[in-house]
Amino acid sequence: xxxxxHAFWYRPFWQQTIPIWLFISLFxxxxxxxxxxxxxILRLELExxxxxxxxxxxxxxxxxxxxxxxxxLEQQADVLKQIVDAKGEPLELLSQLNTLxxxxxxxxxxxxxxxxxxxFLEVQGDFISVYRFIEQLLTLPNTQRYRYSDIKLTSKQGAxxxxxxxxxxxxxxxxxxxxxxx
Numbered sequence: 338x339x340x341x342x343h344a345f346w347y348r349p350f351w352q353q354t355i356p357i358w359l360f361i362s363l364f365x366x367x368x369x370x371x372x373x374x375x376x377x378i379l380r381l382e383l384e385x386x387x388x389x390x391x392x393x394x395x396x397x398x399x400x401x402x403x404x405x406x407x408x409x410l411e412q413q414a415d416v417l418k419q420i421v422d423a424k425g426e427p428l429e430l431l432s433q434l435n436t437l438x439x440x441x442x443x444x445x446x447x448x449x450x451x452x453x454x455x456x457f458l459e460v461q462g463d464f465i466s467v468y469r470f471i472e473q474l475l476t477l478p479n480t481q482r483y484r485y486s487d488i489k490l491t492s493k494q495g496a497x498x499x500x501x502x503x504x505x506x507x508x509x510x511x512x513x514x515x516x517x518x519x
Contacts, residue, residue, distance in 0.1 A: 430456070430483070431448075433477050434448065434458070434474075437473055437474060438460075438470075441462075441466055441469060441470045442462055442463070442466040443460040443461065443462035443466050443467055443470045443499075444460060444461050444462060445458075445459075446459040446460060446498070451502065452504065455486075455502065455503065455504030456502070456503055456504070457500070457501070457502050458500070458501040458502075458503070459498065459499070459500045459501075460498075460499050460501075461493065461496045461497065461498045461499070462497060463496065463497065464497050467490070467497045467499045470499070471488065471499060471501070474501065483503045483504065484503060484504060485501060485502070485503040486502050486503060486504060487500070487501070487502040488500070488501050488502075489501075
């Protein structure tokens with residue numbers, strides 16, 4: 338064995354490097370299958386997942402392009418809020434007026450809308466009950482929304498008749514009596 342070992346060193350250089358090249362190729366081959374093949378599989382999986390995500394994103398951006406812009410949606414939301422507020426205000430007002438009428442001795446003669454934002458109210462009773470009703474009406478929580486434009490007091494068959502006109506539009510506040518004195 339010692340002769341074969343000595344004979345190895347006396348061979349030409351390319352024959353001496355054959356075992357080294359075999360060892361390096363075996364190491365690279367094993368490394369490819371043990372390490373790089375798993376990484377290659379993971380890389381291919383990540384590429385396919387990336388491609389599917391890109392497809393989903395492009396599909397969603399196409400769908401988003403069909404929707405109206407954000408400022409139009411905000412305008413539509415504001416319009417809907419105004420519609421809901423406009424529909425909700427009369428109900429709130431009627432419930433508060435109903436509560437006031439139930440707790441007072443005045444009689445409701447008329448309550449009718451005068452415009453899209455205004456109402457006409459007519460009540461009758463004795464002077465003190467009409468005065469207290471108007472006072473409570475002016476101190477309702479929704480007085481910030483409604484402005485009283487006209488309150489008329491007239492006497493009719495021994496009772497005081499109060500006519501109140503109010504709206505959600507800002508007007509000047511006046512109280513008129515029988516003789517149109519303010």
